[in-house]
Amino acid sequence: MMVLVTYDVNTENSEGRKRLRQVAKACVNKGQRVQNSVFECLLDPTEFAIFKDEIEKLIDPEKDSLRYYFLGKNWKKRVEHVGAKETYDPEETMVI
Amino acid sequence: MMVLVTYDVNTENSEGRKRLRQVAKACVNKGQRVQNSVFECLLDPTEFAIFKDEIEKLIDPEKDSLRYYFLGKNWKKRVEHVGAKETYDPEETMVI
Secondary structure (H helix, E strand, O other), X not given: OEEEEEEEOOOOOHHHHHHHHHHXXXXXXXXXXXXXXXXXXXXXXXXXXXXXXXXXXXXXXXXXXXXXXXOOOOHHHXXXXXXXXXXXXXXOOOOO | OEEEEEEEOOOOOHHHHHHHHHHHHHHHOXXXXXXXXXXXXXXXXXXXXXXXXXXXXXXXXXXXXXXXXXXXXXXXXXXXXXXXXXXXXOOOOOOO
């Protein structure tokens, strides 16, 4: 199943910035980063359940937001992209 | 139709920050801001075409990324939210 995962992590303090790094790392391991905080994750239901549990333990539910969009079988028809394909990752070191 | 709009605007310079403000403003006028750069827009096809044209003129396609996810009629079943910033249902009448 294709699940779009989007997040907003409150980075007002160092704990928030740590949560952001942790959530991003968990998402990078499970999906395709299509934008900075938007991931397309092709997972089976068991993998998704484990992933969901993992990232929901990382966020602060009072401050951070996670959204899942279940795009279904015909997910490719539901997506349209415009503009730059590659996104920068402010958390990672750039290698030139 | 429910269209999820997500964007990454490159804000390395002042032109980028200006584009970000413009794109955000255009999206706020057309949808519900569910996360910082994620909007759920309930529009008819004509409204969507006008909106799409508007925001695609604002971005720099070499630097910025826009993605549209067409969530279909059963969009409510496709969405799950966890954490902060719960959203309202744009198809229900607001009672104040």
